[in-house]
Amino acid sequence: MAEAILFDIAARIIESLGSHALKEIGLLWGVTDELEKLKNTVSTIQAVLLDAEEQSAVNCQVRDWLEKLKDVVYDADDLLDGFFTEHLLREMMTRDKMAKKVRIFLSKSNQLVYNFKMGHKIKAIRQKLDAISNDRTKFHLDERPVEIGVRARNTHSYKEILKRLLSDSENVGILPITGIRGLGKTTLAQFIFNDEEIDKHFQLKMWACVSESFEVEKVIGKILESMKKKKPDVSGMDALGRILREEIGGKKYLLVLDDVWNEDVKKWDDLKVLLEVGASGSRILITTRSKIIAQITQTIAEYSLQCLDERESWCLFKQVAFENGQEPVNSRKVEVGKEIVEKCSGVPLVIKTIGRLLSLENSEEGWVSFKNNKLQKIKENDILPTLKLSYDQLPSHLKQCFAYYSIFPKDYVMEKSKLINLWIAKGFIKPPNQNECLEDVGHEYFMDLLWRSFFQEAEMDDLGNVFMIKMHDLMHDLASSVAGSLITRLESEEKSISDLKTQHVSVVGNIDFSLVIRTSSSKASKTRTLLCLGESENLQDFSSTSCEAIFSSLKFLRVLGLDGRQFDLVPSSICKLKHLRDLDLSWNEKIKKLPDSISRLQNLYSLRLSSCSSLEELPRGITKLVNLRHLYNDESFFPSLEQIVINYCPNLKGWWRRSDSYNVDVNTTDHALLLFPRLSELIIEQCPMLTSLPMFPHLEEKLVLENASWKPVQQTITNASSSSASSTPIAFSSPPLSKLKTIFLSGIHDLETLPVQNLVSLQHLTIADCPMLDLGNDEHGMQWKGLKSLISLGFTGMPKLVSLPLGLQHVTSLRRLQISDCSSLLAIPEWICNWASLEEFTISKCSGLTSLPEAMSRLTSLKTLKIYDCPILLRRCEQERGEDWPKIAHIPKLDFRLPYLG
Template identity: 35%
Template sequence: MANTFLFGIVREITQKLASLAADEVALAWGLGEELRRLEDTATTIEAVLLDAEEQQVRSRAVREWLRRLQDVVCDITNVVDDIATEALRRQVENQITDKVTRFLSKPKFQLQMGHKIGNIRKRLDEISADARQFNFINRDSDMPVTRERETYSYVRQSEVAGRDNDTENIVKELLGDSSNFELSVIAIVGIGGLGKTTLAKCVYDDKRVKAQFDLKEWVYVSSNFNLRKIIENIIENQNPDLPLERLQILLRQKLEGKKFLFVLDDVWITNPNEWIDLRDLLMVGAKGSKILTTTRSESVSRIVGCSVPYKLQGLSDDDSTSLFMKCAFEERKDKEHPNLVAIGKEIAKKCKGVPLAVKTLGGMLFSKTEEKEWVSVLNNDIWKLDESEDGIMHALRLSFDQLPSFMKRCFAYCAIYEKGDILCEERLIQLWMAQGFIQSEDIGSQCFNELSARSFFEDVNESDSEIMTTFKMHDLMHDLARSVIGTEFSKIQDQKQDIPKCVRHVLLARPTFPELLLKFKMLWTFKWLFDDYVSLICVDPIIFSFRYLRVLDLYFVDFEELPSSIKKLKYLRFLNLFGNSAIKRLPTSICKLYNLQTLILSETEYLKELPKDTWKLISLRHLSVTSQQKSFPERGIGCLTSLLTLSISASRYLESLPNSMQNLTVLEDLEFSFCTKLCLSRNDMKGLYNLQRLSITNLPRLVRIPLGLQHAATTLKCLYIGYCLGLIALPEWLGTFASLRRLTVINCLNLTSLPQDPLTLVGSLKFFLVCVNDSILPKFRFQIIALFMRFPTVAAKEDCSFLSICHLGINDWMQLFVLLDQRFK
């Protein structure tokens, strides 16, 4: 990674070297002493790295010293991986031969490692000696993460601080005199981070606005004003091959005669003709239709036809201070620290009314009660830098600099995504693990929660099944990630584009593979942003050129064959083939990727089967698969005893699960979806003693919940069942699931039985949702009333057979019983 992250990387390397020096394999190869000497030198360098990273801003010589160190650290990482991979290979061989590992069976490998380690140690010794000329001083280590994540509702409330008047003004414009015009545009203009999108959301969700318009749509535009994609978003088109002519017809059909409101968020456009093309297509709506845009540029507001834009101002000092205190202190705890409140007011002023800066710095200081830490932020040199239009970046960079080193790397790695992408927490954590930034999913979850609480991530949203959590990054946070990762990342869009020499992570955003990229042998991430067919000629160079890849992401890239040479990517930990609609088979050699932690084969609809040696992937922790298999072999998925998550989707021929599934004793998340022939048997899920989340969607042959699920009675937290038309009953024994916090049953229209005593069922639940056939609803009258009575606050919707228990006000009680009485008459 960039030089600012080296401290954390070197610290991890010294820990790995210490562990490896004492490892049985290393000792058997006679490498223990060399590894210990390497560790000693690395420890000496680690002690002065924090000071070196600070001095690099002022010294070119220090920057060059850090660059040399970075190259050596990468080589050390590869050597450590080499030894660990060889140990994994031997572990697999032992399972085949049932013989004791013969450590000296490959003297050539042993000699190669000894030679590599010796050369690296000499280079590291030279770097250590050169450090003396800089007079580095020993510095304290990284600060630990000490805070807990803020609740989602709390963050949402703090987002809209000080914007009540702005919301009211925009709503009045939307509902005002321009209702007689066929189509009018309102533009919210302001610098990045000012809260334009948040304000637009408040307006979009306002009850008066909802009542005024027949149709509402939200479209994120960003820097690429693409007419086709905007239309696709509005009509919710999922077919990328549909011609533009057909798309515009569907758009006109959807809008004709309707009064609509479209929010176009974060608009950047320089060509008026592009806007005219879109506007003309939208002119079929009813009078009073509106477009609400957010943009940083007044010139954009003029292009879209808004002569008087709404110029969003910064928060007042009082609102900034109020928002800062909400983010920096637990509720009412600010009263206990008047000295910090005084300092906080001055910090809030420096943010110049920009909510994102206020929230970020407030979140950074959450739970810190040492006055010197607050003073350090207030008097930091970064405030003295020249301010640009988006001077907010100073505040964001300051917050970034306060993160622990490993968390800096985790955040910076988000640069591989594009602006506006809807991201997945679980997938991001898997990528962090693949790069070695974190060592477990639990640490990754803590890191994600901390970054979210500090406003590096936003719009965090859990799915109903809680198996997937989505989020977004503010555009400025994305800019920050790209800035701090520096030349370690490159997005390639042009065949002859300059590529930094020290690039490690590449996002290829073009259909063909540039030959210039082939000389960069040390890539750790290759992500191809191209959802179409490519030939094998384009896939081969990736494997033959980038032997050190940790992440290979070919999301929605279609090709018919994965080369057998894939086995050469021995460091690979993350392989994504999601949505490949051409591939039919995987080579057996893929099973030699002993380091592979995540394998994504979802929506590979023509994949015949998994390789017979899949069981050899002993490091695999996350597997998603779509295949044409009728059944999985006993010596297959069920032997992947490291699996934490398993998703089987759209496997339309799958009829049964192997008995060996009971070996997945550490499995936490299990998902079945759109497996139309799968009939879960009585003993399925038997032995899954650690299962925490189970999601079952569109399994028409599911009649009853498998009895084997009882093995997870003390661990299951979330149970989601949706669109299972064969399900007729929820079992009585669900009432014994003491850990169950969330139960969702949706559109199981033949469900005719709930547990007789619903109070035992919901005793520990925090969320309960049932949607059943309206004709059988009266059968559940007394059970439903009992369920409502069990919770202190409730809500019901009368528009469909939809019952929800959630946290609302006590005033809903009378309305609830009126609704229930009306429904059951």
């Protein structure tokens, strides 16, 4: 509502700046250019206010932007009022020549001063508005040049409904919004639902879409879902009713029941009994096409949303059909457009759909052809034929993507990423060239359909990007009507999606969205779809035979998550998924091995295994290891794999098995030289038995080892080094780990030395609980000297750390240092003054440290010093009194904590 007022003020400012009186003042004061610039800035802002208002409902950053804008727009409005007061004073002086004060006020000397001040004020406000206006580009706001008449109509509806909802009443009031299909009842209800005044007035807000069957039990379930963001664990009218009464009892609430069709009085009475436990002043807002429903339910007079009048209709049409919303000069399109708009009967959705369709047609002949040949398909009170016109004009690749919506039920909320992945899996995405990312092309498809009005409700993230859409009943009806003739390949079982309980996409680790095979135990051959697989799902019928057909039909699948606990075999037919990029096999407690065919997945980028407690071996290459050249050139072994995550697989021993059929000693050089040519990120946690892996000499991004063995890393370093020095056909462009940026090592009991001399690109290093590691063998300071890129360093739980490695004095790039639980460390060296970039220093549980070095006073870059659980050191650092206080008094932030003794 605040944005509606802001729009009106902006319109008033533009009107004022265009008036004859203000132009005259501009000429007299010499500020015509500044006033014109101000007018242009306000016009630019006003053009995006409509879109900003819509986005502000879901985007807090846009709301903040509007708040900043509001303050400056009010200042501009006040300034213009002052200008007009000045104009009136001038007129008064001219008329009677008697007002002495006015004459003094407007004397030549005062006028020059006043002109300068006013000119400065105009410029200052204009510059503020310019700065705020420029920020609008962050939110990708669309310009919508709309005449004031249309906006005034929408504002009136908004204000009137808000007034009725906020009025005092002792009862739970029910207010229906009625109107034909396509008028924007749901959109209007959404704006009201998200209004700031609503938030202040009501303790609780709920929203339930009831476009399908109106069963009281289902409605209650949807209401509870909107409150708790998840389905209730109980079912049954009595149980759900009890929970609802507990949740809303005594609270002033607003409930929106969207798209209501039920005309059964008894069902309404049953629901009202439950809802009347709310506090007085609670409100129920209903959107419906039915006047009968309004009569049955209303306790507050219904609000009937009307069609646009002729002027408003033309204004809306211009906005979407013509470039920048401006009528083309000397074009027959205007005349034809007005005839077309007249046929639209004032229905905004029809006007926008046809307007956007015609905006793609450049020629006047195309507009005439549409009027003569297609306009007759538009039927009053029936929008589907109009939407079908827009659908018919879609290119073929968008037609099949749109028709795919038919598998989703009405009111279904779809994540954009899930939808795009489904399109990709079905082979609907056709990039113009091989180098273009399928996800990027899918995004373009999605935004194209969004722009063409094929979605009604879109939700945005804080950055203003659409990430979720809702399946409007109109879109569902249209998609269903065209799907049968277009996509005959859609499995009939996929249409059963509306009957499935699990209707969401799981987020697994760092994989954005996981498309998962769901197989029903009762209809294994008929009910297969791409959905989230919950732990409770029955997978007894998840056989290789059933998967064969599934994988064959999903040959374009990119992301697959088989995360569950019920099956013990991954079918070898998985190799048919040639385009698979992300594979997650976590939480499969029965799996003992993985099929070797996984290694044939030529495009696999990421492999994740977590909590596979029975897993003993990982897939090996299909071919026999004949010689080193064959090993290196064998493209069947994960040629694209860049990320491996293995977590809590306590029985996992290695990437191969010892057997007669694979008669190679795991310790031989030939065997160890099996490698991942592109692996960039390796994470192994809680895998104490895993002691051998293929080589990964080109690791660049991250190495994480926690409660695991150092042996696989040592094998890579040793064998890569020996291979580089020999005449083998395997050549490495750089030493192993020399491009690695991040290392995290924790609980590594076989780590005795760290090859820091190789880590020339390392930025982040953390070593924790590695009792055998000795870093004191760098007597001449040469090994650590090469770490010129190191930014953060952490030592935790290292009993052998007596002193910091000497070579660290040369690492001047260091910004953060943490030393914790290193009881043998006796002193911090004076050479730490070399760390000119150090910003944060943390010392914790280092009982051997009894003082700080004098060099601390020379660390001028240090912003934060933290000392925890070091009693002696803390006493020496007491403010003003401690012996070490002069060394640290210059540090802005000091965080000291004594040991917890409770």
